[in-house]
Amino acid sequence: xxxxxxxxxxxxxxxxxxxxxxxxxxxxxxxxxxRRQRLLIAVLWMLQVVATSDAGADNWPGWxxxxxxxxxxxxxVVLQWSPTSHVVWKVALPGEGSSSPIVWGDRVxxxxxxxxxxxxxxxxxxxxxxxxxxxxxxxxxxxxxTSALTGHAAPTPVTNGAQVVAFFGNAGLVAYDYDGRRLxxxxxxxxxxxxxxxxxxxxxxxxxxxxxxxxxxxYRTFDSFMICLEAATGRQLWKTNRRGLxxxxxxxxxxPVGRQATELVVNAQDELRGYxxxxxxxxxxxxxxxxxxxxxxxxxxxxxxxxxxKDGPLLAIRPGGRGDVTSSHVVWSxxxxxxxxxxxxVYQGRLxxxxxxxxxxxxxxxxxxxxxxxxxxxxxIASPIAVAGHLLVTNxxxxxxxxxxxxxxxxVAENRLxxxxxxxxxxxxxxxxxxTKNFLWCLGQPDAPSQ
Numbered sequence: 001x002x003x004x005x006x007x008x009x010x011x012x013x014x015x016x017x018x019x020x021x022x023x024x025x026x027x028x029x030x031x032x033x034x035r036r037q038r039l040l041i042a043v044l045w046m047l048q049v050v051a052t053s054d055a056g057a058d059n060w061p062g063w064x065x066x067x068x069x070x071x072x073x074x075x076x077v078v079l080q081w082s083p084t085s086h087v088v089w090k091v092a093l094p095g096e097g098s099s100s101p102i103v104w105g106d107r108v109x110x111x112x113x114x115x116x117x118x119x120x121x122x123x124x125x126x127x128x129x130x131x132x133x134x135x136x137x138x139x140x141x142x143x144x145x146t147s148a149l150t151g152h153a154a155p156t157p158v159t160n161g162a163q164v165v166a167f168f169g170n171a172g173l174v175a176y177d178y179d180g181r182r183l184x185x186x187x188x189x190x191x192x193x194x195x196x197x198x199x200x201x202x203x204x205x206x207x208x209x210x211x212x213x214x215x216x217x218x219y220r221t222f223d224s225f226m227i228c229l230e231a232a233t234g235r236q237l238w239k240t241n242r243r244g245l246x247x248x249x250x251x252x253x254x255x256p257v258g259r260q261a262t263e264l265v266v267n268a269q270d271e272l273r274g275y276x277x278x279x280x281x282x283x284x285x286x287x288x289x290x291x292x293x294x295x296x297x298x299x300x301x302x303x304x305x306x307x308x309x310k311d312g313p314l315l316a317i318r319p320g321g322r323g324d325v326t327s328s329h330v331v332w333s334x335x336x337x338x339x340x341x342x343x344x345x346v347y348q349g350r351l352x353x354x355x356x357x358x359x360x361x362x363x364x365x366x367x368x369x370x371x372x373x374x375x376x377x378x379x380x381i382a383s384p385i386a387v388a389g390h391l392l393v394t395n396x397x398x399x400x401x402x403x404x405x406x407x408x409x410x411x412v413a414e415n416r417l418x419x420x421x422x423x424x425x426x427x428x429x430x431x432x433x434x435x436t437k438n439f440l441w442c443l444g445q446p447d448a449p450s451q
Contacts, residue, residue: 060103060426060433062158063200064383068253069298070345072387072427079390079402080413081432081443088431088442089130095121097153098381099200101435103127103428104159107178110435111166117143117152120168122176127428130442134180140171146196149341149381149422150249154198158208163231165208169197173210175234184234188227192216198249198294204262204277206231213248213268226252226266228280240280245269249294250343255304257320265319267297267306274319284321286329288313295339295383300346300365303331307353309340314353316368332368337361342393347386348405354393356380360409374409376401381422387432394421398436417441 064070078086095114102109108125118140124133143152146169157166163183165175172187191197191214199211208231213224224242229235248268254277257263263283264275269291274284290312297306299319307314314334321329339355346352350371351363358376363369378395385392386405390412394400398417404410419436426433431444 058429059105059161060101060428061160062102062202063100063156063251064296064298064343064424065385065426067299068202068251068296069300070343070383070385070424071347072385074387074427074430076430077387077427077432078444081400081415081417083416083418086443086445088444088446090442091125091130091132091440092438093123093435093440095119095153096151096437097435098149098151098198098422099153099156099435100423101426101433101440102157102159102164103426103433104161107133107159108433108440109157109159109164109166110440111153111155111157111168113143113152113168117146117171120153120166120171122157122164122166122174124164124176124178124180125440127431127442128447130440136176136180136182138168138171138174138185140168142170142190144169144191144197145194147194150196150198152196154196154249155200155251158201158203160203160231165201165203165231167197167199167201167210173201173208173229173234175208175231183232186229186234186236188212189222192221193247195247195249200251202252202254203231204254204264207237207277209252209254209264209277211248211250211252211266211268213242213245215246226264226275226280228277238280240275240282242268246291249341251296253297253299253304255299255319263319265297265299265304265306267295267308268293272297272304272306272315272317274321284319284323284325284329286315286317286326287324288315288326288330288333290338292340294341295343298344298346303365305344305346305351305365307338307344309338309355311336311355312338314338314344314351314363314368316351316365334363334368341381343383345384345386345391347391348389350405350407352384352391354380354384358395360393362407362409371407372409382424385425385427387427392425392432394423394425394434396420396422400425400434 095112097112155167174185175183193214208229227239228237250267272286289308293308316331342354351365362371398421400415402413421436423435
């Protein structure tokens with residue numbers, strides 16, 4: 001079965017590269033030009049934004065895909081597969097890893113770890129065939145303590161079409177170009193967390209943001225912090241200490257506020273917080289989270305949705321404001337039902353929340369009205385994604401449930417890969433990529449042979 005959306009979106013990766021070359025020179029000379037010339041540069045900037053948006057339609061550049069919201073605009077994907085059906089390619093991966101794959105253009109990136117985490121690996125594969133193009137390593141003789149579910153390669157890497165950035169806890173943050181040349185490497189110290197490190201890096205414009213929450217206060221090493229680096233060079237732009245905050249495993253989300261501003265929303269211990277991406281300053285906070293936070297927030301229609309476990313609250317909030325905005329910016333809330341690990345998803349006006357025991361709840365995103373509750377078999381660590389009017393999520397046993405985006409649960413498929421899975425899928429150009437314990441799978445219809 002193949003699902004089709006209504007409007008295919010073409011990719012213009014070559015246009016993006018062209019306008020990227022124009023962007024920095026244009027910005028540098030803009031102030032010295034007259035009105036007509038500045039208007040021309042503004043048009044070039046808009047064309048670059050359009051080219052970037054179109055290119056992003058076919059890419060899955062980081063944790064939870066474009067914009068961090070786990071939604072693909074692909075027009076057609078297969079909805080049914082098995083180990084012998086609709087497998088475009090299957091590639092064995094060395095070692096362990098619970099990071100998810102990412103895609104940009106003809107490249108797939110995924111991370112892993114071998115020899116008990118002393119060697120952390122970044123793999124680059126050919127999208128069409130799964131051929132491994134290169135593997136690069138960084139070494140660390142004192143890996144962080146972790147759990148079986150987290151491992152030593154849990155954060156998902158991120159890419160902008162020129163560099164790929166991967167985070168490996170004690171082994172640090174590293175960037176490579178697409179030929180596998182190491183561009184920079186930053187060591188942040190030795191983290192204290194009995195359950196490991198899992199927050200993924202994100203890109204905001206030309207900057208890398210990395211959340212580093214751990215139990216440093218408890219062990220009296222160093223405070224949790226969030227750091228911003230220049231993507232091209234690794235140069236530190238700002239660092240914000242998160243004093244008093246301990247372990248969390250969520251990933252920040254960049255959201256628009258008003259017509260021009262952007263904020264970083266961080267879901268972590270006890271509070272949801274908003275930060276400035278410009279200097280890392282704390283802008284606002286909303287209380288109500290629990291002390292155990294793994295789910296990343298999502299954004300849709302001006303509202304951020306956030307959950308926390310175990311069996312903690314669900315919050316729908318408006319970003320913006322200053323200080324404690326708990327009493328003014330909460331749109332709606334549910335006192336219980338929040339998952340410990342799985343991140344929520346907003347798609348076509350509905351909020352989907354899945355907990356680790358397989359309880360799937362669907363709410364009307366605008367009001368919090370519950371539409372249905374359904375039990376899926378198995379245990380879940382992965383988070384759901386949405387594509388072409390359907391939702392997909394894979395349980396720990398490697399079975400992916402597919403259901404329609406409607407007000408009632410209508411299952412479309414139950415697909416078994418018969419291999420353990422802790423990761424979330426990626427979608428690109430009609431293909432679904434799933435990383436299981438032993439393999440990276442590319443699922444879909446084979447491409448037509450070139451003439």
